[in-house]
Amino acid sequence: MEKKTAGCIGTGVMGSALMNAVAKVAGGAQVLVRDADPDRTREFCRSSGCVPAQTNREIASSVRYLFIAVKPQYLKAALEEFAPALDSATVVVSMAAGVKIEAIRAFLGGHAKVVRIMPNTPAAVGSGMIAIAPDASVTEEETRELQRLLSAAGLTELTGESLMDAVTAVSGSGPAYAYLFTEALADAGVRMGMPRAQAIRYAAQTLKGAAEMVLQTGQHPGALKDSVCSPAGTTIAAVTKLEEKGFRHAVIEGAMAAWERSRELGK
Numbered sequence: 533m534e535k536k537t538a539g540c541i542g543t544g545v546m547g548s549a550l551m552n553a554v555a556k557v558a559g560g561a562q563v564l565v566r567d568a569d570p571d572r573t574r575e576f577c578r579s580s581g582c583v584p585a586q587t588n589r590e591i592a593s594s595v596r597y598l599f600i601a602v603k604p605q606y607l608k609a610a611l612e613e614f615a616p617a618l619d620s621a622t623v624v625v626s627m628a629a630g631v632k633i634e635a636i637r638a639f640l641g642g643h644a645k646v647v648r649i650m651p652n653t654p655a656a657v658g659s660g661m662i663a664i665a666p667d668a669s670v671t672e673e674e675t676r677e678l679q680r681l682l683s684a685a686g687l688t689e690l691t692g693e694s695l696m697d698a699v700t701a702v703s704g705s706g707p708a709y710a711y712l713f714t715e716a717l718a719d720a721g722v723r724m725g726m727p728r729a730q731a732i733r734y735a736a737q738t739l740k741g742a743a744e745m746v747l748q749t750g751q752h753p754g755a756l757k758d759s760v761c762s763p764a765g766t767t768i769a770a771v772t773k774l775e776e777k778g779f780r781h782a783v784i785e786g787a788m789a790a791w792e793r794s795r796e797l798g799k
Contacts, residue, residue, distance in 0.1 A: 542601030623670060647664060
């Protein structure tokens with residue numbers, strides 16, 4: 533029987549976001565999925581066009597790219613369960629924070645083709661950042677195909693596995709930092725008299741636009757910041773206050789805490 537293109541164990545926030553993207557590229561009929569919650573599986577398949585699987589072993593034996601979207605603490609049990617049914621040519625794609633390829637391979641009984649990825653939740657709207665760290669056994673062609681399958685989820689980039697904990701802290705957890713800033717900026721607008729919905733819209737669009745400026749112009753964020761700060765103007769007054777309150781330091785320390793937690797999860 534010809535294998536389907538992809539499958540995913542777990543249809544939570546990240547699993548569903550990535551499989552929606554893969555379904556757009558490969559077609560829903562080419563994507564097998566299963567969640568521990570049967571109702572969630574059925575609901576996701578209804579909305580995405582993907583195909584429900586009865587067991588994890590069914591997925592493992594039936595697809596070319598097998599995505600594992602379970603929490604790190606459940607990863608070992610999930611991998612060991614379906615390992616006997618895994619085809620040796622299948623590329624196993626793990627998005628578990630902190631868990632290294634070496635450990636994943638051991639849980640799978642020595643399976644060679646393993647890739648670690650670190651996506652983030654904006655993949656659900658096609659604006660994700662997905663770091664890809666393939667094992668040496670994964671061919672360049674297989675890696676390119678994985679990038680193609682994930683292309684509808686956002687930007688993909690190859691990186692060394694040694695940087696995956698940093699990726700987790702910067703982009704994996706990063707949307708939460710952006711949401712905090714967006715909410716705080718909107719709160720300031722409400723305090724100044726703006727209606728809540730308008731304040732959120734203005735804050736969110738401003739963050740989106742600022743991010744696009746960084747990506748499209750290639751300029752350093754500091755230079756772009758300087759271009760907004762007119763002499764004795766409103767923006768430099770705000771930037772001065774943010775620096776006074778330790779804004780930059782708080783962001784760095786927050787990301788460092790995420791990095792340290794990711795490293796702990798890998799032990």
